[in-house]
Amino acid sequence: MIELLRTKPWVRRGISALSVVLLLGGVALVGYPFFTNVWQSRLQGQLSKQLASPELEQAYRARAVETGDSLTRIRIPSLDVDAVVVEGVTPSALRAGAGHYPQTPLPCEIGNVSIAGHRTTYGKPFGNIDRLKAGDTIELTTPIGGCVYQLVKAPFVVEPTDMSVIQATAERTVTLTTCHPRGSAAQRLIVQAKWVKDLQAA
Amino acid sequence: MSRVRRIGALVLTSAVLCAFVIAVPANAAEEEERIITVPEAFIASASARGLDLNLFGNHLTIGSSNALIDSSPKAQSQGAGVAIIAGTVADALAQGATITSTPPQACVVNLPLLGLLTAALACGEANATIADGQPKAAATGKIASIDVGGSLLNPILQAVGNLLNSTLSAVVDPLTNLLGGLLNPLLGTLNLDLQDTVQDLLDGLGRVTGLLSIRVGPAASQAITTADKVNGTAIAQGAVIEVLPGLSALGAPLLTITVGDARATVDVTRPSASTDDPTAAVATPAFQAALLKVDLGVPLLGNVTSIPVSLGAPLVLFAGTILESTIAVGGGSTGDGPNGSKFAIADGVSLQLLKGLNGGIGIALAHAEAAGGGRSAKLSVRQIAPPVTQPEELVRTGADGALLPMAGMALLLAAFGVRRLVATKRP
Numbered sequence: 001m002i003e004l005l006r007t008k009p010w011v012r013r014g015i016s017a018l019s020v021v022l023l024l025g026g027v028a029l030v031g032y033p034f035f036t037n038v039w040q041s042r043l044q045g046q047l048s049k050q051l052a053s054p055e056l057e058q059a060y061r062a063r064a065v066e067t068g069d070s071l072t073r074i075r076i077p078s079l080d081v082d083a084v085v086v087e088g089v090t091p092s093a094l095r096a097g098a099g100h101y102p103q104t105p106l107p108c109e110i111g112n113v114s115i116a117g118h119r120t121t122y123g124k125p126f127g128n129i130d131r132l133k134a135g136d137t138i139e140l141t142t143p144i145g146g147c148v149y150q151l152v153k154a155p156f157v158v159e160p161t162d163m164s165v166i167q168a169t170a171e172r173t174v175t176l177t178t179c180h181p182r183g184s185a186a187q188r189l190i191v192q193a194k195w196v197k198d199l200q201a202a
Numbered sequence: 203m204s205r206v207r208r209i210g211a212l213v214l215t216s217a218v219l220c221a222f223v224i225a226v227p228a229n230a231a232e233e234e235e236r237i238i239t240v241p242e243a244f245i246a247s248a249s250a251r252g253l254d255l256n257l258f259g260n261h262l263t264i265g266s267s268n269a270l271i272d273s274s275p276k277a278q279s280q281g282a283g284v285a286i287i288a289g290t291v292a293d294a295l296a297q298g299a300t301i302t303s304t305p306p307q308a309c310v311v312n313l314p315l316l317g318l319l320t321a322a323l324a325c326g327e328a329n330a331t332i333a334d335g336q337p338k339a340a341a342t343g344k345i346a347s348i349d350v351g352g353s354l355l356n357p358i359l360q361a362v363g364n365l366l367n368s369t370l371s372a373v374v375d376p377l378t379n380l381l382g383g384l385l386n387p388l389l390g391t392l393n394l395d396l397q398d399t400v401q402d403l404l405d406g407l408g409r410v411t412g413l414l415s416i417r418v419g420p421a422a423s424q425a426i427t428t429a430d431k432v433n434g435t436a437i438a439q440g441a442v443i444e445v446l447p448g449l450s451a452l453g454a455p456l457l458t459i460t461v462g463d464a465r466a467t468v469d470v471t472r473p474s475a476s477t478d479d480p481t482a483a484v485a486t487p488a489f490q491a492a493l494l495k496v497d498l499g500v501p502l503l504g505n506v507t508s509i510p511v512s513l514g515a516p517l518v519l520f521a522g523t524i525l526e527s528t529i530a531v532g533g534g535s536t537g538d539g540p541n542g543s544k545f546a547i548a549d550g551v552s553l554q555l556l557k558g559l560n561g562g563i564g565i566a567l568a569h570a571e572a573a574g575g576g577r578s579a580k581l582s583v584r585q586i587a588p589p590v591t592q593p594e595e596l597v598r599t600g601a602d603g604a605l606l607p608m609a610g611m612a613l614l615l616a617a618f619g620v621r622r623l624v625a626t627k628r629p
Contacts, residue, residue, distance in 0.1 A: 027614070032607065177596050
């Protein structure tokens with residue numbers, strides 16, 4: 001190999017080209033989280049405007065919010081989280097940062113409202129939900145009103161196939177899901193809270 | 203040559219960086235084929251007020267109604283005999299799971315108000331329904347009659363109580379300051395002159411059954427939906443007001459004011475098919491202002507004087523006396539609201555009666571308003587939503603957060619190592 005490098009110019013050129021490809025790939029992968037955060041930040045601005053629009057309010061009242069459209073705003077005061085959650089949990093919808101499981105009730109309704117959010121990319125809205133504790137609150141604000149939920153227990157870890165955490169409940173609850181440990185999809189970190197009060201209309 | 207390679211590498215790197223920012227679509231959802239329907243939207247409202255009374259500083263609204271419908275769908279209405287008396291107010295709301303609301307009529311008989319007047323019968327009724335997605339709301343507020351107490355005349359009667367046998371001419375000077383300009387119109391109505399006695403005058407005043415007698419028609423509001431239009435209509439039926447009823451020997455009042463209906467309406471067309479034309483739903487407003495007639499004097503004696511009142515030219519009667527009164531006719535108007543909606547207003551008649559008597563009585567009669575607007579349904583073939591499938595596991599989020607940068611560093615190190623290898627082994 002070394003002799004080829006010494007004697008064959010085309011080998012040197014080929015390996016030089018390989019180094020360029022490796023360089024480009026390395027830069028792209030190192031910068032990927034940063035790029036996703038920039039993208040998510042730009043998208044959140046658009047989603048905030050959509051959330052305040054009368055067209056979305058009408059779609060919300062008709063329970064006809066499309067996948068990828070704004071659904072609710074989530075605030076977690078103890079973590080300084082404030083983000084718009086979209087409808088749906090497809091990979092493209094989750095570029096907004098957090099998405100609503102479509103088979104679960106709408107925010108503030110009876111049942112288990114479930115929301116999935118990124119932990120390390122796309123704005124990482126659920127990046128620090130492992131720090132939540134019992135008594136912390138989660139606010140959901142929709143075009144037609146809002147409500148406050150309160151944790152009754154600390155976050156806990158489940159297997160990815162444990163769908164019971166987003167199953168229906170008889171009372172008003174909210175469930176947040178994200179991957180665990182940070183940067184891995186081996187498990188899921190779950191936060192659950194119960195409804196405490198309604199808010200004025202948004 | 204190496205410089206060319208470096209420049210080329212920089213250009214390619216910049217292109218890769220920009221691709222992450224520019225190439226990602228504006229909406230988080232993938233651009234899949236989807237059919238989107240924006241449903242039709244409309245709203246119509248109506249509000250009518252029979253009478254707004256300001257009695258010596260006390261305010262009261264008598265005979266009022268409101269109706270509202272929209273395309274959510276919702277139908278809501280309220281009818282009130284007297285707005286501040288809960289027993290005469292009926293509310294109806296149809297929305298969501300409730301498609302019919304018809305509360306019982308709310309009535310109170312012989313209702314005393316403000317300690318100064320009595321309403322013979324005050325009622326409010328309302329109903330709201332949603333049938334086949336078409337909301338309808340209607341309400342009525344009505345009151346049979348209102349009598350304002352004659353006890354307010356007592357200060358005048360007491361002032362002349364000691365002069366029963368004197369002639370009017372002997373006492374007119376001392377009384378002038380007390381009665382102001384009251385005498386001349388009173389004497390004319392009572393068919394008296396200054397040679398008659400004060401007793402004759404007191405007999406006339408003694409026949410007065412009250413200060414005011416008001417008979418006002420119902421105030422009705424309606425908002426309905428049909429297959430081809432949405433309509434809001436408000437009708438405030440008129441009233442007859444008698445000032446000092448029973449003053450003359452024949453029972454006629456000093457002043458009779460007759461007010462006609464005031465009507466306001468708005469129609470909004472409903473296009474039969476979906477369209478992108480924002481002007482397809484047309485709102486058309488209309489109004490009819492209340493007509494007014496004022497009669498002064500005693501009808502059966504032939505000395506009734508009808509006084510015309512024109513828009514913009516208020517009528518002033520008994521100027522400078524306790525009885526000074528101003529009557530003004532309101533007109534109407536139509537105009538544009540937000541988002542292509544229209545409104546219509548029929549202004550009522552405004553009366554300021556007996557201003558010299560503790561500030562007097564203010565009455566606003568027969569006011570009606572209606573508003574409405576709409577937008578047709580829009581159908582756009584843009585995308586087809588992907589089927590919603592049940593996930594087999596909880597959604598993956600954040601798995602690549604640390605791995606990718608680590609892989610990137612590994613590639614950068616590999617790139618550096620390869621470059622060093624090529625550089626050191628160059629002949």
